[in-house]
Amino acid sequence: MNNSLKQYIELHDEQLAAIERLAPAPLNELRKKARQALDGAVLPRKGSDDYEATDLNTVLAPDYGVNVNHVDLSRESTTKFRCEVPNLSTCLYYVFNDTFRPSETAGKSGDNASVESFQATKHPEVLAKHYGTVANLDNSCTALNTMLAQDGVLIYIPKGSHTTRPIQIINVFDANAQLMAVRRVLIVLEDDAQAKILVCDHTKGDKQYLSLETVEIIVGRNAKLDYYHMEESGMETSRLSQLWVRQHEGSNVLIDGITLTNGYTRNDYHIDVDGEHCDTQLLGMAIASGEQHIDNHTLINHNAPRCQSNEMFKYVLNDDSVGAFAGKILVKPNCPKIDAYQGNRNIVASPTARMYTKPQLEIYTDDVKCSHGSTVGQLDQEALFYMQTRGISLPVAQKLLMQAFMSDVIDGVRLDTLRDRLRHLVEMRLSGDTLICESCELKK
């Protein structure tokens, strides 16, 4: 049953020379540890703790190609692909499959922020210092990513720098054959730095793709980061992502994970709050229909006193879709004055859709304020009838209620234009319109 993992270990062992040839030294050093971690490792079985709804073995089973020699597989060029939020001027970068490409607007922000590939970065010391320091190789997907990673995106905001424009990274799948892209991101905000980052996932065509993504984020003292991830991929796209965050004293972090269309997705969010007086917002939204599968798994470790965190994930599930949420807030010993909330609210709009939810609090300190709430329900029948008596047809009334249900997560977006855009996208998504985020559309 663990053959799924085995094929990638074999690939690594056979192709090691080729893998190492292109990769920077820090990646190759950590690769050895990742390989060790996977030696004799067993993928968690579906139904086991933390994997109640998601079967990693099935996701990793297909014999995906891995582009070890980093041939540019994409037929798309950056000039043909536009993704922009109207009125939101971003510094735009692409990752086509596994290959990083800046756009024309890249680097024009006029500030000190740098967004570069690992292989070509002018800040190798930043990569060497931070790579692999947040991600934990006990997570088998992170270990797999680390074992195979050859390149990645380094976003580096030096001490005291503020990005004037949001940084946008668009991940695109576009290949002739089924493919696994090993995507790696390292985001370093030094003390007092500020940045807003938007990452979008897209898929072109109907080939089977797997995005194996590990993101590491280090947020320095009094630094402030907004990180939005929006998945608008296809039915045949799987995504296994782990986001690792370390917050230092006085930092302020917003992480927002949005899944609008996808195939099979498992997102792990792992936030270590290491310094006092930090603020952490962890928001998420999922709209699923057909056979979409969306599993968000979160852990916030409060390792320091006097911090606050707020977490809210909302799901609307239609048809035969499956949603899963597991969230844990852990308050370590000697961490008083923590104020933490976790919420997970779900609407299951079809009798064949399924939602799994597991809220958890683990508290080892007195004098903290922690709470959670979890609900699974249907749309309010009285509200639907009320709207119908005003002439609003049932499908439209349902759409309005679902949109309203999502409104607080949408309002949590701290970028005005992205918030408006998201509201529009959610409305389109709920109307059942084919979701071509018209400005994100691949120009054919």
Added chain:
Amino acid sequence: MLVIKDLHATIEGKEILKGVNLTVKPGEVHAIMGPNGSGKSTLSAVLTGNPAYTVTGGEVEFYGKNLLELSPEDRAHEGIFLSFQYPVEIPGVLMSNFMRTAINEKRKYYGEEPMSATDFLKLMREKRAVVDLDNKLASRAVNEGFSGGEKKRNEIFQMAMLEPRLSILDETDSGLDIDALRTVANGVNRLKSKDNATIVITHYQRLLDYIKPDQVHVLYKGRIVMTGGPELALELEEKGYDWIKEQVDNNQL
């Protein structure tokens, strides 16, 4: 406009309406009174198509159409409006969006183009004045955080926006103080014309001081057992329902 013949309806298997007959003509105001549990609210729910109720017999014609075959939204488009006894709060749905959707759905039903934003805002401004609602209305969520009086005024505001041919006011007076009652009643009276009709469901005569009925009906045990002019309401106010109940229970009505 409205002809109800021998209407029977149940909820969860229990028969509530046991043969209601009622005819309403344009320009008329009908009051339906009756003791608790007599079926007044059930009648309004059945006329508007509430899925919780099942019609087990009889027919309802509205301008020649079989009303019972229509969906709740199509009944609204045909001109039926219900002012709810307990208006529903819908967090996250703004009044402006709610009303614009309702108006445009009706226009779509009649093959018309959606209303322009400017025209819509103008209409909203004009109609909220009917019931003294302020300009914050548009940006508030439907009924959320509204006081009891505001909720009822909001019902009449929606009625003004949608211009129904038949309005059913289900205990619109309940929970209102005298001033709010007057505002609501004035609103209803301003919307009255020779082409539309109103059914007022109420426990008390006091609303009928403001909204003058042409006919007063007494609903008891699922049937209309007595019909009279405005003086019947006054008589009920004075004597209560016991004398009617007695006659019905002794098979004299």
